[in-house]
Amino acid sequence: MDLFSETSGYRAKMWGPSIIGFGSYHYKYESGHEGDAPLVGFSPRKAKISLYFPAGTPNRDELLNNLGKHQMGKACIYINKIEDIDTDILKATI
Secondary structure (H helix, E strand, C coil): CHHHHHHHCCCEEEECCCEEEECCEEEECCCCCEEEECCEEEEECCCCEEEECCCCCCCHHHHHHCCECCEECCCCEEECCHHHECHHHHHHHC
16 A cells, blocks of 8 residues: 555555555546546455556556566456556556
């Protein structure tokens, strides 16, 4: 949590029961659906840690290629433990 807070410059806020988010943005789809979401965040789930980053992050693919051991989901990145990834790359992604 400290790494996300210090790197993003935002305080932690709960988004629902399990996502810890930092900062926020408003989105609106062509369908008319809209809402607010955290700029970045994570969820310490039992099986894996979920990391949330905006899709439009500059150099995102390059950063993720150098992140370390992870899996991609539709809207998040899954890691087993923080030791599996390069924290400098994580900070750059944040």
